[in-house]
Amino acid sequence: MIRLLAILAAVVLTAAPAGAASLIKGVRTGEHVGLTRVVVDLSGEAEWNLFVLDDPFRVVIDIEDAAWQLEARPDPPRGLIRDMRYGRFAANTGRLVLETELPVLAERQFMLAPAAGQGHRLVIDLRPASDTEFRSARNEAVARLTSPPPARPAVRDLGAGVPPLPPPRPATRMTVVVDPGHGGVDPGALGVRGTHEKQVVLDVGRRLRDVLVATGRYRVVMTREDDRFISLRDRVEIARRARADLFVSLHADAAPRRSVGGAGVYTLSETASDKETEALARRENQSDLLAGMDIAGSADEVTNLILIDLVQRETMNNSARFARVAVDEIGRTIELRSNPHRFAGFRVLKAPDVPSVLVELGFLSNPDEERKLISRDWQDRVARALTEAIDAYFRLRQK
Ligand SMILES: [Zn+2]
Structure with a gap:
């Protein structure tokens, strides 16, 4: 430029x-x-x-x-x-x-x-x-x-020119809450070259919002639009207050081994799909602790079967449905890990009435993936793939 x-x-x-x-x-x-x-x-x-x-x-x-x-x-x-x-x-x-x-x-x-x-x-x-x-x-x-003919015709339009009127919008637009993980005092995972998870997921979140809004089919609410801390509970609360039809939490992971890579889509479950995902949920659930918030009394929610039983089955089924579609769609664009749909007790996915998924976009601990995660081109492609997934999910639900 x-x-x-x-x-x-x-x-x-x-x-x-x-x-x-x-x-x-x-x-x-x-x-x-x-x-x-x-x-x-x-x-x-x-x-x-x-x-x-x-x-x-x-x-x-x-x-x-x-x-x-x-x-x-x-x-x-x-x-x-x-x-x-x-x-x-x-x-x-x-x-x-x-x-x-x-x-x-x-x-x-x-x-x-x-x-x-x-x-x-x-x-x-x-x-x-x-x-x-x-x-x-x-x-x-x-x-x-x-409105009425412009006084002077444009000699050369270097700017926007006159945009066509937007097509009529459908009466109801679906509300999607985009949740860039971490923020503020909580940087999330750290990349080998110092990339902060909180920044990458904010970048992708903004792009996702832009692509979704541009379709004219969605109302998009962001849980954060800048580098600030928001507790997991507040994120859930934002989704519920917005009466969201879908909640998408964006994250990027880090692993001790640099070779580990690939994206994954996670949903809430009382039992974790595997040890690794259980550990991931524990890490992601620590966000509030890092920010010095007292979550005593709610920390055990993660494994509290009674509380999780309150989560409506229907919501969980829809979350899983979206996760499957998302795996298909983003799998066309970015590399997935093995068994890309996994589940565990993620606190941020606990809105009982909002289908919720958490997307781990890749591993910042993997140098190749870190490079991709910070590239604007890659971020744009992921935003478009997620939009395809969201489109496909709502098409399915209308059937
Ligand atoms: Zn995270």
Whole structure:
């Protein structure tokens, strides 16, 4: 991307401004607590129009009667910004597109008059937005963009252009809770090269959310969207409160032997399928202890048959059904371990009314797998495979 930016910058630097009133001379980015600031340096005052679009999430800024004439390469994307593109949009409109990992909105946007040796500056502060806030802002933008003929046809669309209206949504969307394991003080498993399980599973979780939401068939609730600690009980509670139709907990394992590898799908059971899985459940169940939470009095839930008997059979059957489908689907994309569907007393899978599975994506203790687990391409493929599995599961249930 940096190279592409450099090429673009070179092209734009030499392009003659098309008689626009202002020149766009620079783009700077900075990080502040909870905000990412974007400063656009201009040769004069200008009108601008900011809107958001999704799939991927992005903020589009059209600066009226302005032409690009950068004096320096724009700052690299940072903070909430994942990628940046810019260029001429309509005859006299300069467009800046900021692609973001998560839904964001502009907390503030204002023009600063020249001061302290600096010229006119358009300042935009971006902040993370809730799904609801973002959706309403996006719908507003789409409605505006698709209403009566645009005043000027686009000369070249370097940004989003006008997206087609989304297809009508089915009346009820299934709710999927995506649960990236660990977080905050609890890093989870550690990779040979220092990768933290909590980071890998958050990355995959976000991608899974994006792919699921893009289908238009799911409402997605994340148990965490950043690096924070959430107790196992709270994760279960989030799923129940969301009245989730499915709960998918994402993890990555570590083993003493580096050669051990492969993904597995786990469900709740009063008896563990094997010693190894029993030990895995014990490790995963320690999350609360690591965070210094007192789970005295509930620690024995893991082996408490009476409590587990309260778990509805139906829920457990559905969990197992999803696990089987998931093994089939992700097995096409990533390597599975032997007997990929296993079970034990995982505390995070204990919602009595929400079918729940835990996916161990691979082993961070295996150098080859660690490399894959942190690759964006691999993470994307896993997110798509899990989405296929979720689709297949709900298709089955509708029969
Ligand atoms: Zn884990």
